[in-house]
Amino acid sequence: MDEIGASLTVIAKGAAVVDVWGGVTAPGGSAWTRDTLNVVYSCTKAATALCVHLLAARGAVDLDAPLTTMWPELRAAQEGGTIRMMLDHTIGLPALREPVKPDAVTDASYMIARLEREEPFWEPGSRQGYHALTFGFLLGEVVARVSGRSLGAFFRDEIATPLGLDFHIGLPEAAERRVAPVFPYRPAKGEPDSAFMAAAKTPGMATNLFVFNSGDWASRAVNTRGGREAEIGAAGGIANGRALASMFAALLDGGGRIGLNRDIVAGFSTASAVTHRDEVLRVPTRFGPGFMLSMDNRHAGRGGEGLIIGRSAFGHVGMGGSLGFADPEAGLAFGYSMNRLGAGLLLNRRGQSLVDSTYRCLGYRTTAPGFWAR
Incomplete structure (x- = not known):
């Protein structure tokens, strides 16, 4: 059985056509309910990105201006880095080279200080490499410097509360009882390594440093109160399928309810970094x-770890398979979360099958172009 507990919401043409949940919070545990929450890992990046785009819409930041004025201490800023490079994973800070302490990821001040001193792995803007954990600390510091509020507080005040989202970057204690614990993926004996896992086993590579030099949050603290209350803007968001779908549904009409506009949202579908x-x-x-x-x-093998959505769609996958996205062309918003992780950092067969079924129900017929098309 692939699932322990999960939730799925599909919003099409303004109506929730699917809003389901099921299973249990843990083997032998309580039933998964309408309001059960779980860690949605890198789906959090979309929420963090929206905070930055909202500041840009207000004229508080310029995504393409040199970072040196705002954040002169950041070595990557001194080498030409911009906020847009943080957003599209090209700024060159996907990991830290020197060993980090076990609780590094729950100590934002520590991570910021380390990132400020880190030499970029490449010239900012010249290559692309997924900033799996550093993304949130970099952009969270931008939000804090500009707004005077922490990332979690800004997201709560400016996006989650106005939209009525049960989505938290830094979980309040009152919501603890509703959180289902995470159960990690266990590869089958003899399962071949993906390209990612092969690189993770190669000392010195950025992949290896990310996997083995990120402290103990992913392996231990993610299921603790301390791990859930920490504001981890790249991976620590806690939500469910309804919250993910509802956040993306708010962008289908241009994002006006949170102060964005159609031109800004149209840019979310435009590739700024491809490799x-x-x-x-x-x-x-x-x-x-x-x-x-x-x-x-x-x-690419192993089921093709990736993400196949519509041509104009944009969103984010979370490690193990959670997913939220919007497809303006289809009038579609989608949210899926679960607590038994699947393989990899991108979308696996389990989540992709739900996406595929959704597009077929909307009359889409083929993925031959590399995206769902009618």
Whole structure:
């Protein structure tokens, strides 16, 4: 059985046509309910990106201006880095080289200080490599410096509360009882390594440093109160399928309810960084400014870890298979979360099958172009 507990919401043409949940919070545990929450990992990046875009819409930041004025201490800023490079994973800080302390990921001040001193792995803007954990600390610091509020507080006040989202970057204690614990993926005996896992076993590579030099949050603290209350803007968001779908549904009409506009949202579908081999994930990737776009990696083996959505769709996958996205062309918003992780950092067969069924129900017929088409 692939699932322990899960939730799925599909919003089409303004109506929730699917809003289901089921299973249990843990083997032998309580039933998964309408309001059960779980860690949605990198789906959090989309929420963090929206905070930055909202500040840009207000004129508080310029995504393409040199970072040196705002954040002169950041070595990557001194080498030409911009906020847009943070958003599309090209700024060159996907990992830290020197060993980190076990609780590094729950100590934002520590991570910021380390990132400020880190020499970029490449000239900012010249390559693309997935910033699996550093993304949130970099952009969270931008939000804090500009707004005077922490990332979690800004997201709560400016996006989650106005939209009525049960989505938290930094979980309040009152919501603890509703959170289902995470159960990690266990590869089958003899299962071949993906390109990502092969790179993770190669000392010195950015992939290896990300996997083995990120402290103990993913392996231990993610299921603790301390791990859930920490504001981890790249991976620590806690939500459910309804919250993910509802956040993306608010962008289908241009994002006016949170102060965005159609021109800004249209840019989310535009690829600003594309590569045949991501420096961390080691597969082809396509990113807009803070969002994943359709990336058809079926040729890459092991089920083709990637994401196949519509041509104009944008969203984000979370490690193990959670997913939220919007497709303006289809009038579609989608949210899926679960607590038994699947393989990989991108979308696996389990989540992709739900996406595929959704598009078929809307009259889409083929993924031959690398995205769902009618």
